[in-house]
Amino acid sequence: MVSIKDIAEKCQVSSATVSKAINGQSDISETTRALVLKVAAEMEYMPNMAARALKTNRTYNLGVLFVDETMSGLTHEYFAPVLESFKVAAEAEGYSITFINRNVGKRRTTYLEHCRYRGVDGVMIASVNFADPAVIELVNSEFPVVVIDHVFNNKSAIISDNISGMSDLVNYVCDMGHTKLAFIHGEETSVTESRLASFYHTCNQRGITVPEEYVRKGVYHDTACTARLTHELLSLKARPSCIFFPDDFSALGGMNAIRELGLSIPDDISVVGYDGIRLSHVLQPPLTTLYQDTETLGSSAAQRLISYIEQPKSTLPTNVVVPGTLQEGASVKNLCAPN
Secondary structure (H helix, E strand, C coil), rough: CHHHHHHHHHHHHHHHHHHHHCCCCCCCCCHHHHHHHHHEEEEEEECCCCHHHHCCCCCCEEEEEEECCCCHHHHHHCHHHHHHHHHHHHCCCEEEECCCEEECCEECHHHHHHHHHHCEEEEECCCCCCCCCHHHHHCCCCCCEEEECCCCCEEEEECCCCCHHHHHHHHHHHCCCCCCEEEEEEEHHHHHHHHHHHHHHHCCCCCCCCCCCHEECCCCCHHHHHHHHHHHHHCCCCCCCEEECCHHHHHHHHHHHHHCCCCCCCCCCCEEECCCHHHHHHHCCCCCEEEEEHHHHHHHHHHHHHHHHHHHCCCCCEEECCCCCEEECCCCCCCCCCC
């Protein structure tokens, strides 16, 4: 394995100079730095991460706490691209990632113990039960933490703009002439609270009263639950003209339930989703939905977390709100159009 000493001999400089060049320190000339980096690349030099950690007090390893109760794991249509963009942005800055869980070998641990065992420099948290005491313990620990789609006091959060997103969806559906709007929402989370409040607020602004039986509590990413609730909504004596689904994936269950009843989308019933995953483009009809910018969510989380790690004294807790975009499909009938 090529060492710093080998590079120093090749460049005819000291090992200290090579170390400064590789670590980006400023007290050497640009000519010398360029020479050292060129030779290091030619010799296929790889830094010793253990030695680097001892010197910098950092492991260049970021923890990711991601718990998916639907068991989709890294195939999750929404969170998979968020995690991928986080990984790409982290690797671009020289960091690797480690998934955090509650096991070290065969011993059961807490998330905090696992982070200490792995020696991560900081943690990104997404898709967990944020009320879990083990999660709260980690958030309140010594580790820099950035959270996606949830806000903790004095911690940075990267948040999709669920309020504006839901408002855009409701206004679009209303502009298409719909006044009987039903909403199957996900489980009780801060994301659900924002979307539900925005749904009611925007309906109120448009002069629309939403009957209590039009709003049903469902589960994110659960097609069976959405199918059952869709059947319930369509069995009402005065059924809605448009159903808002929790997310694009669970919309599959609702759309199948509609077809099972012999109804057509959007001629008999209109539907909208949320997330803007690739699947929404290929459904028949293409789903009208709210695209969430997963690339910006993930990369912003990585950048903010690395800033905490590398500049702890000057990085302030910040809530970064990432806007989404209405993605017009063909699943909402235009009731204003002449027959």
